[in-house]
Amino acid sequence: MHEVSIVSDMLNIVYENVQLHNMKSINKIVIKVGEFTCINESSLRFAYECLCKNTICENVKLEIKKIKASAYCNNCRKIFNISYTNRVCPICNKFSKNVVTGDELTVDSIEGEQK
Amino acid sequence: MKSIVIEKNILKNNNEIASKIRSALNDKGIYTINMIGSPGSGKTSVLEQIIKHINRKFNIAVIEGDLYTTKDAERIENQGINVVQLNTEGACHLDANMIEQALDCIDINNADLLVIENVGNLVCPASYDLSEDSKILVMSVTEGHDKPLKYPSMFQKAEVLILNKIDLVRYTNFDIGDFYKDVKSLNEHIHIFEISCTSGKGVQKLCDYLEGQIMSKGVNR
Numbered sequence A: 001m002h003e004v005s006i007v008s009d010m011l012n013i014v015y016e017n018v019q020l021h022n023m024k025s026i027n028k029i030v031i032k033v034g035e036f037t038c039i040n041e042s043s044l045r046f047a048y049e050c051l052c053k054n055t056i057c058e059n060v061k062l063e064i065k066k067i068k069a070s071a072y073c074n075n076c077r078k079i080f081n082i083s084y085t086n087r088v089c090p091i092c093n094k095f096s097k098n099v100v101t102g103d104e105l106t107v108d109s110i111e112g113e114q115k
Numbered sequence B: 001m002k003s004i005v006i007e008k009n010i011l012k013n014n015n016e017i018a019s020k021i022r023s024a025l026n027d028k029g030i031y032t033i034n035m036i037g038s039p040g041s042g043k044t045s046v047l048e049q050i051i052k053h054i055n056r057k058f059n060i061a062v063i064e065g066d067l068y069t070t071k072d073a074e075r076i077e078n079q080g081i082n083v084v085q086l087n088t089e090g091a092c093h094l095d096a097n098m099i100e101q102a103l104d105c106i107d108i109n110n111a112d113l114l115v116i117e118n119v120g121n122l123v124c125p126a127s128y129d130l131s132e133d134s135k136i137l138v139m140s141v142t143e144g145h146d147k148p149l150k151y152p153s154m155f156q157k158a159e160v161l162i163l164n165k166i167d168l169v170r171y172t173n174f175d176i177g178d179f180y181k182d183v184k185s186l187n188e189h190i191h192i193f194e195i196s197c198t199s200g201k202g203v204q205k206l207c208d209y210l211e212g213q214i215m216s217k218g219v220n221r
Ligand SMILES: Nc1nc2c(ncn2[C@@H]2O[C@H](COP(=O)(O)OP(=O)(O)O)[C@@H](O)[C@H]2O)c(=O)[nH]1
Pocket: B037, B038, B039, B040, B041, B042, B043, B044, B045, B046, B120, B164, B165, B166, B167, B168, B195, B196, B197, B198, B199
């Protein structure tokens, strides 16, 4: 539900980097979104379309890398996929508190032409 | 064509403002609570109970987050508390930037406890650090015992869980045993308090706990 604020913070990071790296245009933004961030993809895309009207990002492709949630089992020394309600290691059946991935929310990279 | 690697956390801006506020609150020794829960779970009622119990011993300041109205802030003000209203105008959560602005409008120099009542929502506020010492999740028995597994991120991040409206439990099919089991599976260390704001049951125990937290924070002053 907070996709609009997320997109607006994301665009600020993009604009900062456009300036910093002297870009004259961009054609792709890549972000990482973890499974546990409660971000809805279609709301995110809708917010993105609205917020980048008349900016350097208008019509720029937004690539969303979805990151599956995983945890580490201390017993088996293995990383396994988890869901919110199931964090039990498939090998030894022990609950793991060590969430390794799933909380990501980052601007990964942008692609474009420099001046 | 050039690819530029950024790898920046989108919430970094919020987190930076929050840590700035946090160090100011730490210097002043103010214990800060971020109160989260669904609309109607009883956040304002719990806050009123806390105020009633500890107002004589501690100075309390309150930031009331609300979508559009000032109703909750008025309830708090009626108890003679220093309160500032934040209207998010539809935004589903408070962020650190709003807290920074609110703190400009309120004198916290003498405060021992700062309570921020977040916007009624079990999802979005979980992601935003407001510089609190503790996230307190208020949930009521009428919401059903399946909520921890349905809204796990909030239950994972809270230090304290208040199970409110315990006076109504006998009218519901709320299963306390299942509830504890599920909550503990998400967050082993969470402190759970069963209370009723109408009968006052459990409020003293909750306030004893909070007083302990406020005092140990105040020592650093
Ligand atoms: N029966 C009962 N009702 C309560 C209790 N606590 C709050 N309420 C009622 O629940 C409603 C919502 O409370 P409020 O504090 O405004 O919830 P908020 O939206 O989370 O701030 C109000 O009508 C309260 O009177 C309780 O412990 N027992």
